[in-house]
Amino acid sequence: MRTFRDFVMHRWASVGRRMPRYAGPGLLVALALALAGARVFAANPVNASADNGNVANSAPAGADAAEIARGAYLAKAADCAGCHTAAPRVTRPGAAPMLSPPFAGGLGMTSPFGTIYSSNITPDPQAGIGRYSYDDFARALRDGVAPGGKRLYPAMPYPSFARITDDDMHALYAYFMHGVQPVATPAPETRLPFPFNQRWVLMFWDWAFAPRGVFKPEAGRDAQWNRGAYLVQSLGHCGACHTPRGPAYEERGYSESSAAYLTGGTNDHWFAPNLTGDRGAGLGRSSAADLAAFLRRGHGGGLITFGSMVQVVEDSTQYLNDADLAAIAVYLKSLPPRAESGRFDGRSRAAQQTAQALKTGDVERPGAGIYASYCARCHQMDGAGVPQKYPRLAGNPAVLSSSTTSLVRLLVEGGGSPHTQDGPESRKMPSFAARLNDREMAHVLTFIRNTWGNAAAPVTAKDVSGVRAALHK
């Protein structure tokens, strides 16, 4: 059975890549649905900090307080609140309470086919999941099938949640039944036009692509590595953004046994970089301690998180304990270099020469002048940034990535570093949409990708205009 499925997966993938128009109509619909799901997942625009008032006061019935507390922690690790809480909300710690009730769903996620709303997953018996048995809950999370046989769009990351252990699933269930305040307002119904409303078609997608079976510890690895692998592959669903997607928008692998796993993916015009040991655009030069700090505060080794990773840190990873963050870092650091791109050599002669030239203002290269007038005030002439305030650009893997989508988007929209419980104050990166044209953006990006010892492919004005057109900005 397993080999047959693998065979079909392989066939489908290769058919899709080479000649998509020969796929049967059923497959095409499944494909489109998968696409909808993936895009929707990606477009997840709003996340929530559900720390305020999400714990019901009622005494737990049938589940002990420790189990509920463990479930609450696991719900953070899985970022359930991020997708299941509607806007508007407040993420800044210590700010006014959230305006939308946590877990009541209704977060609208735009897809090319219409809006998909996340479900109310509070324990209200009518509007929420109060009538779910444990088995209903586990099936929805692992197989993407709600009671009554309703297939969920893969906007809900069930392919990753399939790996959640029974123990953790029980704790999550206890938390959602007894630790979350019920909300009686139903989430708006998702109404996609035909054929995208034909949820049953997702059966084929699930059959071909969704992995089955809970996480099995790797015998040759120690407990810390296995804990990290488990958190990354199951609850953390890191691959949903960091793994490239195939022709049906399936993630190309769900564990390190797949060559493409965590080698970088683009979702909603943010490129989530290569997390393998690549020494250029990957994590090869980052220490485990820096990675743990990055996940806790959004700051690590001079890097600062930006783009869609900001919400992951604010809503999820900042709440993980030190042991779990260390385990994730150890697991990521164990991934061998794959899909290598970009290089960094801070001690090269070229690096020394540019450093000298930048100091004396004596640089003729296109982009250098723009960098000096618009960027150096924060990122500094030597590209080293300012600790706890502005990221370094020298040797920064995100700057060296094979895809420049995130870099363009950040220049166009600007950004803000994350607000966390014990991290540095949030700082803004201004938008340059009104100040730099496509050619100037291409020049300054090419400049930062090839200065201070950085070496990565140039960025063209066409690359910039492509991303701007897609963003409508």
Ligand code: HEC
């Ligand atoms: C990346 C976004 C995302 C995350 C993270 C997420 N969900 Fe969902 N979930 C969704 C969306 C979107 C739907 C609705 C899908 C649909 O209508 O097909 C959904 C549906 C569900 C449903 C089905 C409810 C029903 O009957 O309609 C349950 C149960 C659920 N989620 C529980 C959870 C839990 C528990 C977690 C955390 C462990 C979680 N989800 C994390 C996006 C997410």
Ligand code: HEC
């Ligand atoms: C919603 C999409 C999304 C999810 C889910 C996600 N990431 Fe990210 N991640 C990104 C993006 C986009 C970036 C690039 C911006 C940056 O460097 O902060 C990034 C950057 C990173 C970086 C820095 C990489 C570098 O080279 O600078 C690390 C480390 C990381 N993510 C780890 C994780 C881990 C671990 C998880 C799972 C717990 C995870 N991410 C889940 C989108 C995501």
Ligand code: HEC
């Ligand atoms: C006012 C200070 C400021 C200026 C001016 C500025 N930046 Fe930034 N930059 C930041 C901050 C703050 C971040 C972190 C943003 C985030 O977390 O969303 C950042 C992030 C970045 C990143 C992502 C790197 C990372 O690891 O976070 C790049 C690339 C970047 N800036 C390039 C530029 C370029 C190119 C210019 C000039 C055109 C520029 N910046 C001007 C403050 C600034």
